């Protein structure tokens with residue numbers, strides 16, 4: 662029995678074979694699939710997909726590399742979507758300084774906002790972390806993380822994993 666905690670089946674790339682991919686996964690023993698959101702629009706499509714299929718769940722959030730296109734007030738859309746009963750986590754969020762160093766400040770602002778939403782709603786947090794080990798630890802120390810956190814893009818080492 663498997664749970665895929667990180668899929669993007671709501672992406673347009675799956676427009677032609679989404680049902681097949683889903684069916685194939687279920688047939689191989691995957692009992693649940695979680696699609697994290699990466700923007701307001703993609704969080705909406707992730708929620709819509711989870712409403713359509715019983716074994717599909719969603720997370721809502723704005724990906725660190727997508728923050729350049731939005732303003733912090735758009736986070737209210739994420740809060741609204743997070744109240745859907747098929748939403749099981751907040752994310753993906755985090756810091757990506759591999760591709761997005763120039764939006765670092767904005768990424769931090771959004772990361773903190775996601776931490777706060779997860780705390781308020783009592784939902785786990787999905788963290789995307791690439792080339793940003795020290796900065797992510799710094800934020801994790803300064804803000805109260807929810808009880809459950811999943812690192813999915815993990816560019817850290819053993820010390821950070823223990824942490």
Ligand SMILES: [Zn+2]
Pocket residue numbers: 667669697753
């Ligand atoms: Zn992802």
Ligand SMILES: [Zn+2]
Pocket residue numbers: 753789813814
């Ligand atoms: Zn990611």
